[in-house]
Amino acid sequence: MSRAKKAQKRKSELKKSTSEIKKKPINPFDLKYMKKKNASEPTKVVQGTPAVSRKRAMEIRKQTLGVEYQRFGKVNQIEDRRIGEKQKLSEDEKAEKRFMAQRQQMISSKKSRFNLNDDEDSLTHLGQSLSSVAKYEKAVDSDDEGGLNEDVVALANFGGGSMTVKVPDDEGGERKLSRKEIIAEVISKSKHAKAIRKIARDEYDGATDRLDEQLKNLMTSGILHKPLGKSDSSKLANNDSYDVFFREIQMGGDQRAAAGTPHKTDEQKAAEHEKIVKKLEDDKVRRMDPENSDFINHESADVDVESVEVSSRQKRREERRGKDDFELRYDQSGKIILDERSRSQLVASDEVTGEPTNPKKKFLYKLEEFDVTAKNPTIENIEKIGQLIPELFSLSKIDTDFSSRCMRALLRQKWKKMKKYKHKELDFSIVAYLKLAADLYPTSDRWHPVCTPSLCFALEVVTSARFKNCFDCARVLFICSILANWVDESKRYLPEVMATLQGLLMLAVKTSEEEIFPTMSFPITQPFRNMLYVGEKLEEEPIEPLSLSHVFNDEPHEETTELRIQVLRILFSIIQKFIELYAGHKEAFCAIFNPFLKLWKCLPIENYPEFLFDEAKEVQNLLEKKIEENSSITQLKRKTKQNIKILKMLEPEFEEDFDPERPRLRKDPGRKGSKAEQRKLSQILKREKRGAMKELRLDAKYLARVQTEEQQKISQERKEKTNKILHSLQTQESEYKKKKLKKF
């Protein structure tokens, strides 16, 4: 591409220069004609001069590409800066020009600007001024100064005849020294001076050497080292004390007064508490909402329902507070003492067993204790578990993240265990864990890192349980009751629980063999198939609540009708609870509970003791009522897009800026707008590209031609030279032979 560009540039540069060629009269044989189809115009139209333009292009190439090729690989260029060499001038004229240039340079140069004696021309010898040459000569002699007297030197050099120095004689008389003597004396004197100077220099050198040596010794001996640390620390100490002092002055030391919290009245506190609780409650509802983000929209969309819900929620909240109060009162009635005692016991155990004080470790420790205790559900242990729950609650508050991770780890462990011993009897620790999870975390959340997996786990426990006897039923029912509380607020649908409850209800009814249980966990064979069926009328007996420790004990139990009644009672209450819970799901309430109602009608109520009879009747009435209330079905409605086609109008259309040259310009959207522009540009680009490619091709052709020419030239030359050499050799040879012939 760059080459193509260059070619373009070249072309434009040389257009001007070649315009002269263009102006020449064109040979008519060079013209190219084009035939026109339209007869009204002249048949032949000149289109161009291909030969001329080809030639011109070749010339341009020679001037540009050819030159470039010649210079190819040659980095430096020789610039001829000699003055006047290019023109044809005589030697004098050349010299004049050079002189002029020199003068001009001198004047224009900065140095000479302030030169006062620029009028004078210093004489030069070999390009240097003569004065500097003189100086240099003087400098050469200056080596041996001092040794000779001035007059002696003057005498010796420029003696000029009489050199009379009188020297006292040995015998007391004076005698004239001869010139030879004088010179010898001069020489000896100067030698002596030199020797003295040399000794002095040597002495000086020796002294410095010695000193250097001594210094070196001192350095290595370490005497010179400064005790740096000491001095620094003292400095620092100074600094420190100063800083402290400064700070004391400026800020009044470390005694800073914290802003006192204004003392709050009880009412304010209560109001604040209320506010916090309300916020928390709102947060909870928001998390429960499936469309988390448009919580507000939801409110506006369905104000009535929402307000009702809010009020009911407030009521619930009040109830809950009431419950707390109630419990407090209950505590006052006697339990509080036990609490105190247990606490003191715990403290004691802290000291004795070395219970970890770190809240994290403590939580883990307590959780383990909780789990271990739950594995053996005696009455005392259940009590103990109950007490551990609030403790764990307050401990987990310290580091929620850590505690939830612990809970999840425990859950994972339980999951693995359950998968390993499938269909094993339900462990109480599972129940306890679920209870704990529900107590610690909000179960109503749409998703919660502890609650959701726990729920998954619980449901898996429910579905994988096998109902071999009434105790199995009771165990699963207890989990179901926990789960009922679990979805108390969110009212989420639990299909697994509903299927199990329906199956359990089927156990209480005499069903035909053909009827299939909703899950696989129920026995099909006869004596167990109706394990909750109450066959004969029972005596009126006060029925105790079912004991957890009894139910979750591993020991084999005896199944009594009383147990059946207890289990049935629990089943009814749980079903009732779910009826109330899911009454909100108007759209499909009947689909869930219609099978229940059918089964309910088959229950042998007449055989039940009176209280159970009443309860069963009550639930049945409730069920019937709710089914009637919620019998309306919410139909599915799919959003459908409707594409309405507009009819074509037959009215004439007017174009205001109609262009007869381009009649379709407006109608055809392809001819207008940015796209059309783009297309045009792309066409131009294509054309240009083609031109550039052609140009490049021709360039390459030209280069190849030049290269072959060069090559041919070289080979031609070589051929000539070899011919020449051969020729000369032949002549030599012939001469030699001639000589030989001549000899003999």
Place this chain on the structure above:
Amino acid sequence: MKLVLNRSNKNKIIEWQERIQNEDSEEIYETLKELNPFTKDNVKADEDSSDLASFLEAFYNFIVTSSENERNVIKKLCNHVFKFSDLILLAIQGLNSRISKSLSESAKWNLYWFMRFIPLPTKKLYPLYRDDYEVLPIGSNILNEHVQSMWLSFTKLELPSKLCRLMVPFFVEHIIDALPNSELFGDFLFSVFNKGQIYSVLSLAGIFKLIVHRNFEYPEFYSQVYHLTHSSVCYSSYSQKFFELLDLFLSSTHIPSYILAAFVKKLSRILLQAPLSHQFVLLTLIRNLITRHNVLLPLIHRDEPVTFTSDPYNEEEKNPKNSKALESSLWELTLVRKHWYDRVSKKADFLDRQAQEQENLLIWKSVDELFEEIMARKFGAGTAESTNGNDQESNEENEEDEIPKKKKKKVTFVELRSETKHPIKDNELPMNYIKPASSFLRHTSIDYKLWQP
């Protein structure tokens, strides 16, 4: 096809029996390899053939008279000895004559194990011995015919239910396709099917194969399958198989719309009682059916049955023709949106959307996988760092849904920064704010009346 083997030797039989009992099948193989019962060398062949005959006799006795379930012994034997076509042929011939109604239960088991562990009929087998006189018939077809006759006589026996449950899936999956006359097993499969429950499901695939490949006519096939479709299937171990088959059965475009409607309606009823692992699958199945058969589209867009009592659908009707499902709608599915697992409720959103054009794969996830999925979700301090990770997760979720319409929005640097400025508010792990009371059973809840520690 007459086998000429010398008479067996009583002493040798006892010897062989001991060896079989001792489970040294490799050594048995080594000894059997040395024999040459069918060669021209008369003297040696005589002795060897009597040896082989006594081994086979010992084996028959072992199978038939053994009072225990000898699975491991038989497996070893089949791995080492009965992997050659001639030996299998001989064994089958011998055993075939011994199959009778008076066999004990353990003998039946042993027979089954033998048939289970010999190489599948589709496998190419080689004989162990050189057969100079062509005593034994050659060719895999003949062997397969023998296998077939053995299976035939075996299936005519009265089989223990556990054996039946093991055998039928194996037979249907591996054997029936390879047999030359699989139609002969129609009676057997139908009798198993009529046993109901799990047996029906197990034999379903076989019956379907007969219908498709052997042109069987089974009137009321769909109504039988319809009857089988029940929520309890979801809780069984063979549920995956069943629903895959159901998907297969309903893939034909020639099924009348009333049958399809009945199935879809039934499936949506099942959904109300299905465990978590089946929620996704059933939803996908329903969705696929609606996509596949446009006649079902009215079922998810209707005004008509306004109340439950006016819903014409009859759940208890066994014949899909009379269930009137086509006049009803899938209103039950609205409840799925209230499912406790948020992804299930999200999945049910397809009901509101435009009908998709492509079907989705049925992705089976076990409860374990789902549990891991739930556990793997980021929370707490992890969420702030890996909001992108969550995005990915949701994208994955979308993958099994149709092709995501919107492309992933490009997040500019500025947006990213602004996001980091406002950390997600729900970062902190939510906890209850009311301290629980210190007792396991709450006094206010109804539990207290019913339970005691």
